[in-house]
Amino acid sequence: MEHNGIAPGQDGAPAGNSGTSIPAPRHLPGHIAAALAGAGGPTDSAGQPWQGRSLAGDDGKIHNFEDDDGTADAGYLAAVSALRNGTGDEATVIASLATARVFIPIIAQLAEESEGDDGLVSDKQADMALVMLKAADGRTAMPAFTSAQALASWHPEARPVAVYAARAALSAVSEQAELLVLDPGSEVTFVVRRPGLWALAQQQTWVPSYLDGEVAGTIAEAAAAFPAVRNIGLLPGAGVATTTANGETMPGGGAGPELQVVLYLEDGLDAAAVQDLVAGLQASWSRNVLFGERVDSIEIKLRRAVQ
Template structure:
């Protein structure tokens, strides 16, 4: 799913959440549904079987999200508008029964045998690059088609983003296995979790200034430009290209270098700038993954 560049061309995955994100997570109740109930360890019986607080929900996709995706697919909108539509959208998070069976050696998980005890477990996916992703669905029908045995838990997308952060997931994957899948990358997941506006890194002037300022100590760099990376685009099941919703790399950094640098000189510039950028708080929070393109500066 993710065809990111080598590690030296992307920011390292942060080990600790920024303080304001950790505070938002701690104050929100963490990985719970819209009723405030944790998914992990929930029984399938009695009051614990209640799955959401959307009593009149008909299970269809949010109209605002569908409109934003239609605009993106027709190139009339952008992926920032799709993420913005999720701020008030209800989505479904899949949870599955995790059966336990008593034995002489204690309780152990056994997916092949029924038991009177069953807990609900939140489903996560592992992306090809090793990152954890939380699948969410815009409709109950889409979730059922993906996993007929999964139970749909209706939550606001912001709550799903918070739960993704709590689970260590860096991606939200909307409607996997459907006709069109939209991936919300890590910076957008964080923004959604905090209920803040998200601006793509390739269209972020503050980020552009910070990255340009980092080149001050590198005379061979004449200019820096930011543009959408090769991983921004996605595609439908039928092969139609959509200008957004891809897993990354979402940022292409174009470095215009003076002529005459040998391979070692170029490598020193790129490695040094990667180190400078990774120490910048704006870069660490707003950039998911990058690719670097080198061009000769016009004299």
């Protein structure tokens, strides 16, 4: 049996074969929903509203971060450097954000106009609004910047609001964003996908789904109902890697899919049987709460089981 890619991947699987990456259910866990109930919405790490605030003092320091000079967190930079040179991983990068300060951009948004005696229209009232992005797959993403300079280069008119990354993650969830995009437009752009975003918002340790033993157990348990599945392998998906501005491939920080599920099937199955099997597995996984919380999106590869 030739291997067929249910979702296009890097091994030459044709994109014409049916099936796409599977988004996991997006309902919020109760503990996140409870945290959001007291979080208010777009506020800073001290719980103060962002709207209408003066964000930089006369000394150039950032309010609420008294000794902040606006440069990137050293721990984050070290984690990204290790990822790039092959001595680190993306889990370490996200772990470094647990204590890191980031900058969230907000921009003036016209709320009301007025017309003067001369007939000219002027701004009467303007609100400050969070900036949101649309990812290539249509999902909402919140941009965040590790340094004030990176934010200014991306949007010179945006105001930098200093918050802890965990607080930014919680605000992203409250805005129904599924991705946190760090330093868009910079040399290294790192995407925190939904499971990592939720873990950061809860200040919990994030484990990539392709290394998560409980995720593996959930997938195997569902596959046990299908005798034609002889074995299963979990690997990083094609969307884990990302490309830096200078063309370097970095093994982490991509937007997904982050999990590749390899199904080793018995020989002799026709196309209809394969499609029914895959559809049944997808339905089972989508109903599992743990799978929904810890898996952002997947791609499925089919292989012939070794006899």
